[in-house]
Amino acid sequence: MEKQKIIIDTDPGQDDAVAILLALASPELEVLGLTTVAGNVPLNLTQKNARIICELAGRADLPVFAGCDQPLRRNLVTAEHVHGRTGLDGPSLPDPTMPLDPRHAVAFLIETLRAAPPGQVTLCTLGPLTNLATAFGEAPDIIPRIGQIIAMGGAYFEVGNITPAAEFNIYVDPEAADIVVRSGVPLTFMPLDVTHKALVTAPRNAAFRALGNGAGVATAEMTDFFERFDRAKYGSDGAPLHDPTVIAYLLKPELFSGRHVNVAVETRSDLTLGMTVADWWGVTNRAPNVTFMGDLDADGFFALLTERLARLP
Ligand code: BDR
Ligand code: CA
Numbered sequence: 527m528e529k530q531k532i533i534i535d536t537d538p539g540q541d542d543a544v545a546i547l548l549a550l551a552s553p554e555l556e557v558l559g560l561t562t563v564a565g566n567v568p569l570n571l572t573q574k575n576a577r578i579i580c581e582l583a584g585r586a587d588l589p590v591f592a593g594c595d596q597p598l599r600r601n602l603v604t605a606e607h608v609h610g611r612t613g614l615d616g617p618s619l620p621d622p623t624m625p626l627d628p629r630h631a632v633a634f635l636i637e638t639l640r641a642a643p644p645g646q647v648t649l650c651t652l653g654p655l656t657n658l659a660t661a662f663g664e665a666p667d668i669i670p671r672i673g674q675i676i677a678m679g680g681a682y683f684e685v686g687n688i689t690p691a692a693e694f695n696i697y698v699d700p701e702a703a704d705i706v707v708r709s710g711v712p713l714t715f716m717p718l719d720v721t722h723k724a725l726v727t728a729p730r731n732a733a734f735r736a737l738g739n740g741a742g743v744a745t746a747e748m749t750d751f752f753e754r755f756d757r758a759k760y761g762s763d764g765a766p767l768h769d770p771t772v773i774a775y776l777l778k779p780e781l782f783s784g785r786h787v788n789v790a791v792e793t794r795s796d797l798t799l800g801m802t803v804a805d806w807w808g809v810t811n812r813a814p815n816v817t818f819m820g821d822l823d824a825d826g827f828f829a830l831l832t833e834r835l836a837r838l839p
Pocket of ligand 1: 539540541542566605608652653678687693694695768769
């Protein structure tokens with residue numbers, strides 16, 4: 527079986543952490559590296575958290591890169607109110623001993639895409655799109671070499687979580703998201719419309735814990751912590767596992783359904799900054815540029831995730 531080559535661009539974040547674990551547990555995927563970005567918490571913490579998770583998965587050999595520490599043109603907005611002070615609050619995990627790769631994440635993206643045959647590398651983005659947009663600006667020749675981008679970001683029916691109109695990853699760096707949606711690269715978005723259906727209910731959390739391995743117990747502890755916010759805000763049954771949907775889509779696309787539509791990002795309005803305006807109903811003649819997911823088989827998603835986490839240390 528030829529493995530699918532992916533780079534995970536991430537701002538861990540408990541749900542990012544679970545996405546990374548899912549990828550590292552999956553033999554269909556070859557993770558070339560983790561590129562980190564400022565988002566849920568500042569860059570010094572996201573790069574450290576990515577290394578903590580690699581070590582939890584027994585993958586201290588993976589290269590982890592620090593990338594952009596600020597959005598393209600705006601001040602960084604973080605989400606400690608959701609993820610806690612460290613970004614990985616919940617489990618007690620040791621500080622990493624594996625080194626941070628000295629190269630910049632953007633340099634790694636450019637080098638890797640230039641070296642690989644065109645179309646071979648998939649970019650999985652779990653945070654603000656600053657690293658990608660910066661790489662596109664510095665090296666536009668890499669854009670047609672990308673196989674596809676699968677991104678957690680945006681919302682249409684659910685509208686927003688960080689503001690009434692915008693989802694966090696897009697809101698933090700709307701100019702970067704605008705560059706990516708206009709890039710012409712095949713794009714799939716996992717918006718809140720999908721991820722708010724991927725809820726860690728009490729039985730699903732118990733199933734993670736019952737695995738008894740480090741990855742399963744840490745996932746139970748992370749989602750325990752993470753759920754208090756969404757339970758209070760939305761009255762939902764548990765934590766939404768936003769970012770793991772990106773990896774699950776690569777493994778089992780049949781769990782998801784959506785539409786290929788035009789998506790534009792609002793970059794000018796103060797009121798609706800970062801809104802993903804998805805032409806779900808086809809009321810414009812703007813060309814489709816994103817496969818925008820709308821639904822998932824939540825039981826199938828959690829069965830896949832639990833089965834994969836069981837394979838880790
Ligand atoms: C997204 O924002 C972050 O808080 C999560 O990690 C996820 O990537 C959800 O809006
Ligand atoms: Ca994230």
